[in-house]
Amino acid sequence: MKHDDTPTAARRRPLRTCTLAAATAALVLTHALASGPASASASEARGTRGVATVTYDLGERAYRLPGTGDPVELAASVHYPKDLGTTPRPLVVLLHGWHETCADPAAAAARSAAERAGDWDAYAAAGQKLFSWPCAPGTPPIPNDRGYDYLGEELAGRGFVVVSLSANGINASAVFNDENASVRADLINRHLALWQQLTTSGRGALVGAFRDAVTGEPRRVDFRHRVDLHRVATLGHSRGGAGVTWQAADRNRAQWPEGVEVRAVMALAPAYNVMTEDVSAYEITKTPVAVVRGTCDGQVGGEALAFAAEATARSSAVFRQLEMPGANHNYFNTQWSPRSGQVAAWDDATHDAAHPGRCTDPGGSPYVPQLTEAAQRRAGAASLVAFLRCHLADDGSR
Numbered sequence: 001m002k003h004d005d006t007p008t009a010a011r012r013r014p015l016r017t018c019t020l021a022a023a024t025a026a027l028v029l030t031h032a033l034a035s036g037p038a039s040a041s042a043s044e045a046r047g048t049r050g051v052a053t054v055t056y057d058l059g060e061r062a063y064r065l066p067g068t069g070d071p072v073e074l075a076a077s078v079h080y081p082k083d084l085g086t087t088p089r090p091l092v093v094l095l096h097g098w099h100e101t102c103a104d105p106a107a108a109a110a111r112s113a114a115e116r117a118g119d120w121d122a123y124a125a126a127g128q129k130l131f132s133w134p135c136a137p138g139t140p141p142i143p144n145d146r147g148y149d150y151l152g153e154e155l156a157g158r159g160f161v162v163v164s165l166s167a168n169g170i171n172a173s174a175v176f177n178d179e180n181a182s183v184r185a186d187l188i189n190r191h192l193a194l195w196q197q198l199t200t201s202g203r204g205a206l207v208g209a210f211r212d213a214v215t216g217e218p219r220r221v222d223f224r225h226r227v228d229l230h231r232v233a234t235l236g237h238s239r240g241g242a243g244v245t246w247q248a249a250d251r252n253r254a255q256w257p258e259g260v261e262v263r264a265v266m267a268l269a270p271a272y273n274v275m276t277e278d279v280s281a282y283e284i285t286k287t288p289v290a291v292v293r294g295t296c297d298g299q300v301g302g303e304a305l306a307f308a309a310e311a312t313a314r315s316s317a318v319f320r321q322l323e324m325p326g327a328n329h330n331y332f333n334t335q336w337s338p339r340s341g342q343v344a345a346w347d348d349a350t351h352d353a354a355h356p357g358r359c360t361d362p363g364g365s366p367y368v369p370q371l372t373e374a375a376q377r378r379a380g381a382a383s384l385v386a387f388l389r390c391h392l393a394d395d396g397s398r
Helices: 020-033 042-049 105-117 120-130 144-156 177-201 239-248 250-255 303-311 373-391
Strands: 002-005 051-057 075-081 089-095 161-165 227-237 262-268 289-294 319-324
Touching (some): 051 144, 105 120, 161 177, 177 227, 227 239, 227 373, 239 262, 262 373, 289 303
Parallel strands (some): 089 161, 089 227, 227 262
Antiparallel strands (some): 002 319, 075 161
8 A cells, every 4th residue: 555645744733643554554454354255244234333324306407507507416315323412423525526427228338339330429429318417218317426325334334424415417517627626516515505504403405305215205304403514524536536626625615605614625536637727726725635546547547646735735734645556446436336237337447368357557557456346445435434533523423
C-alpha cells in the first residue's frame, strides 16, 4: 500500500489525534484478509448492527439545470441506525459518478456490436438510449446510488446517517468539465437543504417521502433533531469525486445551506478533467481531504492524485493520498461491477495473458494481483471508516 502525506503535512494536524497510521492499519488489515471468507454476511451485519434503509424520490424532473434545462431528479437512498437515540448523528453524503443511466440490454448489445463494426453512428444512437433521462417507458433506470449500499450499511452500523444521492439526470445532461462538477455540488447542497429543514423543524419536502427500500411502502422515520449538520462528510466516486471537491472548495463554502458544516471530504477514484479544469476553483484550505485510487484503475490516471494534492497544497487541514494495489475503478460501485449482472457493468482493469490474475492500468504501473469485487469494497470501506472516525466521530458513533 502506498501512502503519501504532502510536504506540508507536519503542519496540517487535526485537532484530535488522527494519524495516517490509523488509516494505514485498517487498509493493510483489510488487504490481508481480502482473499479470505467474510466473517459475516451483509444481512447478518445489518441484523446485528440494527441498520435500516429507506429511499426518497421527489421526481425525475424535480428541477432543471441552468443553461441547458436538462431535468434532474432529487432522489436518494438512506441507511441509518434503527435506534437513532437522542444524540444527533453525523451525516455522510455519497455521490456516484458518470455512468449509464438506463438499464436497456438491447441498447447495450447494439452499442457493443456497433463498436466491433466501427459503426459510430449506430454506436452514438445506442449510447443515447443508455444515457437518457428520464429513461424510456418500460426501461428501468440504473440505480447508481444503490451501488454504495455496502458503505451505507457499514457506516450506519457505526452510528452514521448515510445518504447516497442519485445523479442520473446530470449523467445524461449536456454539462461537462467545471460546470459538471459545479452542478454536482449544487445537487449535494439541494439535498443538504432538505435535510436541514427536516432535522431542524420536522418540515419540508422529505416529510412523508420515505419509502421502504425493499417493499416501496411508505415508511415514517423521525429524523427531527437526530442528524448533526455540523458534522457532515461527503464522499464522491469518479465524477462524484470532482463534485464533492468543488462543493467543499473555499470559494464555494458560501453556497452551503445555513447550519451545515462539511468536516471531511473523500474523493474515491476522482475523475477530474485535468486538461480543462481550473484547479484553483477546487482549492480547499480548511477541510480535511483524502483521495484514494487503485493501481488498476482503467478510467482515472495517477494525475488525479496530483490534482487533488495541488488543490489542497495551501491547506492547514489534513490531506492524504492512498493508492490501493489491485483495485480498479468500477468495483467500488456494485452496480458497475460484473457480478451484479447490471447493464454496462464491466471490469476496467488492464490484463494480458502473460499475467493471469494480475492487473495494471493504462499508465503501465506494475502488474499486481487483482482484488476481487468484495475485497476491493472491504478495503475501500476500511479507508472510509478510518478517515471518518478521525474527523467526524466526536461522540459514541464509532
